[in-house]
Amino acid sequence: MTAYKKLEETDLQAVASFIARDRILWNQEINEEYSHDELSSEQSYPDMVVRVTSAEEVSRLMAYANQHHIAVTPRGAGTGAGRCLSRS
Numbered sequence: 001m002t003a004y005k006k007l008e009e010t011d012l013q014a015v016a017s018f019i020a021r022d023r024i025l026w027n028q029e030i031n032e033e034y035s036h037d038e039l040s041s042e043q044s045y046p047d048m049v050v051r052v053t054s055a056e057e058v059s060r061l062m063a064y065a066n067q068h069h070i071a072v073t074p075r076g077a078g079t080g081a082g083r084c085l086s087r088s
């Protein structure tokens with residue numbers, strides 16, 4: 001299985017250079033709701049939650065993640081069946 005990079009403070013600073021810090025949740029800022037969805041009992045906390053508002057932000061975020069070998073899990077309303085959970 002591919003080993004993805006564990007996120008560090010430097011990644012937070014890098015992402016916050018192109019996405020407003022108040023739309024990024026980091027560590028203790030991530031509440032329980034992001035650790036599960038509506039249909040599965042699985043629980044898994046992401047390292048970071050980024051609330052994007054444009055295709056350009058998605059593009060820059062994915063480019064950063066790809067460059068640094070960071071796993072990304074898209075999430076909508078979290079009402080699906082366990083596939084919007086981060087796999088750390």
Ligand SMILES: Cc1cc2nc3c(=O)[nH]c(=O)nc-3n(C[C@H](O)[C@H](O)[C@H](O)COP(=O)(O)OP(=O)(O)OC[C@H]3O[C@@H](n4cnc5c(N)ncnc54)[C@H](O)[C@@H]3O)c2cc1C
Pocket residue numbers: 037038039073074075076077078079080081083084
């Ligand atoms: C009470 C209840 C009733 C339901 N009834 C139905 C029903 O009748 N019919 C039905 O089809 N479903 C139903 N569902 C399931 C669910 O609502 C649907 O599957 C819904 O489409 C999931 O959307 P979401 O935004 O919540 O997705 P999420 O749970 O957030 O994500 C689901 C999957 O889509 C991926 N994803 C989310 N956003 C994106 C994106 N922007 N780009 C790429 N991938 C993305 C996630 O990574 C994950 O793999 C029900 C769920 C509940 C809780």
